[in-house]
Amino acid sequence: MSVVVRAGSLTPPQFSEQKGTTPLVCLTAYTTPMARLVDSHCDMVLVGDxxxxxxxxxPSTLGVDLEMIIMHGRAVRRGLERALMVVDMPFGTYxxxxQQAFCNAARIMRETGCAAIKLEGGKTMAETIAFLTARGIPVVAHIGLTPQAVHAIGGYGVxxxxxxxxxxxxxAASVAEAGAFAVVLEKVPEPLARRITKDISIPTIGIGASPACDGQILVTEDALGMFAEFRPKFVKAFAELGTAAADAIASYAQEVREGRFPAAEHVYGDRAQPVHQGDAA
Known part of the structure; x- marks a missing residue:
């Protein structure tokens, strides 16, 4: 099953051309409702692992497979009109x-309608990046902290x-030379991020890599404060929706147990009443 990319979506070349201009805004999405919320505000939306x-x-990103990422990619595609859609390649698929990378990347693009894929790794992935880009698959690289290699690098340190x-x-130089149109820098020191951003011709997208980068990305749920128990230093919660949701659920449970919900205004009577938009039959 193939999905068509909408004509108004930002393209990889257009994204890359924004290097050094207004900082690029990037967030993750995994569902249609979230994609709709972030679309008008973002240059890139990542269906991340x-x-x-x-x-x-x-417990980590290592358990994500092609079927999972494709399912969520399809959902996100339905919610995007403008933003560039990128999908992560899961661990073990590239x-x-x-050749393995091409087959799996082509499947992801065909079945989700994304405009590009993202893969982790620097110099060791340069040959693969060049192979993909030469065959029409735009690539976002990911260097610094690479979560799929967390066991090999000994944890989530800087x-x-x-x-x-x-x-x-x-x-960074290797992935840019190989043809990646952007690179994510994760959890690297500010002076290094600044130097890389100056040295390479493609946009750098920081996550824990300082404002020296050409753009920023966060996991949307982190930015919304939905995981307060796990908040790395580089995350800023722009809302506390996790707390708000917990409070709302507690209020619902209390009202049900006390018999206060549903109230009269939520109940259908015997006599016909005007049907309002959104009412169930």
């Missing part, structure tokens, strides 16, 4: 080599401090 932790309760900065810089 963070969906495994945010919506499915997985690391084997360029990447690129001291001498390790040269490795991250080389990763």
């Amino acid at each position: 963070s969906v495994g932790m945010v919506l499915h309760g997985l 690391e084997e080599g360029p 990447q690129g401090r001291g001498e390790d900065g040269d490795s991250v810089r080389n990763d």
Whole structure:
């Protein structure tokens, strides 16, 4: 099953051309309602593999597979009109080599209608990025902290401090040269992010990488304060919807138990009444 990208959507070249201008706004979405909410405000909407932790309760992103990411990608596609839609490639779907990556990326694009895919890795993924872009698959790279490699790198610590900065810089140069049209920098020090942003020709999208980047991305549920028990330093909650939702649910439960809901205005009587839009039959 293929999905057609809407004509008004931002394209990868248009996104890339915004480097060095107004900072690029990026958020995640996994559902149609959330996609509709963020669309008019965002340049890029990412169907991230963070969906495994945010919506499915997985302990990491490693349990996300193609079927899961494609299902959520289809839902997001229905809610977007303007923003560039990018879908994460799950762990194990591209690391084997360029051919594996192409087959799975092509499937993701065909079945979700996304405009690009994102994959993790720097210099080691350059050959794969070049292979994909040469065959019409736009790529967003992801370097610094790469959550799919959390076991190999020893946790979720800051990447690129001291001498390790040269490795991250080389990763950035490699993915840009290979043809990625943007690169996510995750959890790297501000001076390194600033230098990379200056050195490479494609936009840098920061998550825990300071305002020195060309744009920013957050998991939308983090920005909405829906996971207060897990809030990294780089996250700012622009609302506390988790607390608000908990309070609303508690109020509902109390009113039901006390017999105060449903009240008279929520009950249908024997006599016919005017039907208001949204009423059930």
